Amino acid sequence: MGVLTEFKEFAMRGNVIDLAVGVVIGAAFGKIVTALVDKIIMPPLGWVIGRVDFSELAWTLAPARIDPTGKEIPAVVIGYGDFLNTVVQFVIVAFAIFMVVKFINRLARKKQAEPAAPPKPSEEVLLLREIRDNLKS
Numbered sequence: 001m002g003v004l005t006e007f008k009e010f011a012m013r014g015n016v017i018d019l020a021v022g023v024v025i026g027a028a029f030g031k032i033v034t035a036l037v038d039k040i041i042m043p044p045l046g047w048v049i050g051r052v053d054f055s056e057l058a059w060t061l062a063p064a065r066i067d068p069t070g071k072e073i074p075a076v077v078i079g080y081g082d083f084l085n086t087v088v089q090f091v092i093v094a095f096a097i098f099m100v101v102k103f104i105n106r107l108a109r110k111k112q113a114e115p116a117a118p119p120k121p122s123e124e125v126l127l128l129r130e131i132r133d134n135l136k137s
Contacts, residue, residue, distance in 0.1 A: 030093070037089045057081030 010016065042054050057080055064075040121129075 033089050054081040054084050
């Protein structure tokens, strides 16, 4: 089997295509959550806390300066506000995934709880029952 044929079989398997669709939808969902956190959740939260813009929260280790040659050396900054935004985004995504999995598990339990209908008897069994009933009468 050639490498190209083997690769084609691998790429066309259902699981790989499902995974690719999941990654694309996940990336789009990530953008939605980022917009939700950055534009809707964090501004009112920062306003309630004291007009704080979380994306601008930072700890400056070394201020910006100009070296002797006149070249600007940027400040060394730890931007923990962006980290807080990312943590909130993670919590929202984790909760959304939890709710989806919970819903899917509920559907799976309902399917398991429904008793399966007994299988229909075969033609032979039906014929034997008819013979038995005729012999009884």
